[in-house]
Amino acid sequence: DADVTQTPRNRITKTGKRIMLECSQTKGHDRMYWYRQDPGLGLRLIYYSFDVKDINKGEISDGYSVSRQAQAKFSLSLESAIPNQTALYFCATSSGRARDKNIQYFGAGTRLSVL
Amino acid sequence: QQPVQSPQAVILREGEDAVINCSSSKALYSVHWYRQKHGEAPVFLMILLKGGEQKGHEKISASFNEKKQQSSLYLTASQLSYSGTYFCGTVSGTYKYIFGTGTRLKVLA
Numbered sequence: 219d220a221d222v223t224q225t226p227r228n229r230i231t232k233t234g235k236r237i238m239l240e241c242s243q244t245k246g247h248d249r250m251y252w253y254r255q256d257p258g259l260g261l262r263l264i265y266y267s268f269d270v271k272d273i274n275k276g277e278i279s280d281g282y283s284v285s286r287q288a289q290a291k292f293s294l295s296l297e298s299a300i301p302n303q304t305a306l307y308f309c310a311t312s313s314g315r316a317r318d319k320n321i322q323y324f325g326a327g328t329r330l331s332v333l
Numbered sequence: 334q335q336p337v338q339s340p341q342a343v344i345l346r347e348g349e350d351a352v353i354n355c356s357s358s359k360a361l362y363s364v365h366w367y368r369q370k371h372g373e374a375p376v377f378l379m380i381l382l383k384g385g386e387q388k389g390h391e392k393i394s395a396s397f398n399e400k401k402q403q404s405s406l407y408l409t410a411s412q413l414s415y416s417g418t419y420f421c422g423t424v425s426g427t428y429k430y431i432f433g434t435g436t437r438l439k440v441l442a
Contacts, residue, residue: 251430259435260335260420260432260433260435261375261420261432263429263430263431266429266430274429276429308374308375312430319363320363320365320424320430321365321377321380322365322367322375322377322422322430323377324374324375324376325374326373326374327373327374
């Protein structure tokens with residue numbers, strides 16, 4: 219089983235709809251992240267969280283919100299989806315331990331299309 | 334400001350070598366390297382923690398020069414399986430993580 223699981227893997231939705239992408243992990247990591255990747259472009263950070271009570275905006279948080287329901291669960295919501303949010307979304311986790319500190323471990327990704 | 338990688342893209346024949354560079358405008362304390370195959374998630378390759386220290390993974394190695402705020406990834410005797418996009422990554426500010434601009438590498442038979 220994957221250590222970082224994202225659901226759904228693919229989603230097609232319409233403009234204006236609310237949508238939630240979910241991420242769960244069994245790695246025991248305290249840090250979780252949401253990234254967005256557009257074709258031919260790099261990875262941009264949307265939100266990150268270092269524990270259940272800690273939520274921080276990343277580079278491109280406008281139009282997105284997150285919820286850290288438990289140490290192992292971190293959800294990303296698009297309150298009112300728009301076409302330019304069509305992208306590949308990745309959840310990642312990292313440990314705060316010195317040896318492998320901040321190494322990002324990714325889920326398989328969610329491919330989102332907003333029509 | 335994300336680290337800038339060079340070259341943006343490179344095409345190799347099997348067995349050829351390549352170097353990918355990652356330069357930051359801010360101080361680097363550690364650098365991570367990842368490879369992402371088309372349609373898949375990035376996968377961690379290696380970590381560089383000390384200036385000048387090289388770490389190896391198969392026929393891939395890397396160096397880290399803290400003073401120059403640069404890291405380089407060396408791929409020797411490239412294989413078809415090395416094709417993909419390579420990213421450097423590092424911590425920016427307090428705990429926030431940032432990736433480099435990426436380098437697309439294609440290895441031809």
